[in-house]
Amino acid sequence: MKRYDNIILEQDNDLAVITINRPNKLNALNRETIQELHDAFEKADADPSIKVIIITGSGEKAFVAGADISEFANFSVKEGKKLAAKGQELLFDFIENLSTPVIAAINGFALGGGLELAMACHFRVASDNAKMGLPEVSLGVIPGYGGTQRLPSLVGKGRAMEMIMTAGMIDANQALAYGLVNHVTSQDELSSLCEKIASKISRNSSVAISAAIRAINANFEDGINGFEVEIHEFGTCFGTKDFVEGTTAFLEKRKADFPGK
Template sequence: MWKNIIVEVREHTAYVTINRPDKLNALNKATLQELQEILGQLKVDIEVWGVLLSGTGDKAFVAGADIEEFVGLSATTSKELTSWVHQEIMDVLYHFPKPVIAAVNGFALGGGLELAMACHIRVASEQAKLGQPEVALGIIPGYGGTQRLPQLVGRGKAMEMILSGEMISATEALDWGLVNHVVPQEQLFSSCEKILEAIYRKSPQAVALAIDAVNRGLENPKSGYEREIAAFAEAVETQDFKEGVSAFLEKRKPNFR
């Protein structure tokens, strides 16, 4: 069905794989359009509880945007492109109501790193390399890198990565807080699946509310507290809350819907 992306659902997890190995899985507009449609479908699919995002092969997660498509861009068309990618893909991922884990299986550069940063959790293989090399092309990160990278690693380290354009290793990314875990390549998917399985045992309604509250606070700390209070109030009205409390008092595992 999809030309540039492979989608497979197994045991309630949607495995979404950017499939352009000859281009190191670079994001061209056609791939981004497919990703937009796929995310829209997965968001409402009740059989899908979470998403594992990766790239084909063991060389690259996503090596960046497809630079060939940048040739001849005007200020107007580039603004339209980046606005669309922000609103329809990166922000959708960032606010996705189900857990999304990026399995960083190789190079995550430029738009590829920005795609990974839009996910909720990042797990990298030991061979992964991460970076924002845009300044070497005379541009800057345009898919959220100047905003999400400082949130994850702090202003100083983000400035170093963005201004130098140099890549960092998976170990450095772990030390800096850019990824959650670094594992051997052969354990990458099983490590991601283990995290998702732990989340699946919890209330899906509470998970969605927690994602929203955390994101709201990062965007605006004051409104984040307000959203946490409102989300907590929403949670206590759900069937999941009743089931969770009953299971706790009855000393059994909860059976969430």
């Protein structure tokens, strides 16, 4: 397996776990880490044996405490635009549209680019010590990795406006009440809960799940009719081996063994 400097990629049967491993920097995202994350997600997504990916941070303090500000403090307008565009394409949009489901296990601070990374995942589970926020306006800038777009779609426009304008943090229970995370658990049980959810997902058709991701995401794209995408994806499922196996297993009253094709 490829060696990375800033992350750890592990596989346990049909589950891949990506850990951002910069504990001394509270797992802050720099350009090298973003590139390594892209490579790891691409590798995991291309492996048909992997059904679910979990992403988390090393240590007990932070998922990702933000972007590495020292890298872009002296950027020009042109460089700033390029930074946001490249980051969104390489990692954040890439994860959102990945065909393999991605669960963010938020094990501490998820701030700025860290919260944007968690929001790009298909859903989020947090430990009870987690704190989340987009503090960019306190630095004279705005979220640039999709935060102004994904946060309102998850928590509503008013709450997103307040979170971004105040640059404040919310705790895990507030995030749960907002709908920003799906579950809150203790730090000790975070991994096992995410693995339990991943296990439930992996029993189902990976082909159908990929189709569902495309259909759900279509609703949030300008100029795209999500209902039409759903109809197309629904119909396409009928031509898959997973559909044949799923319906046959149901009629034969047995557990489906999906080939993933």
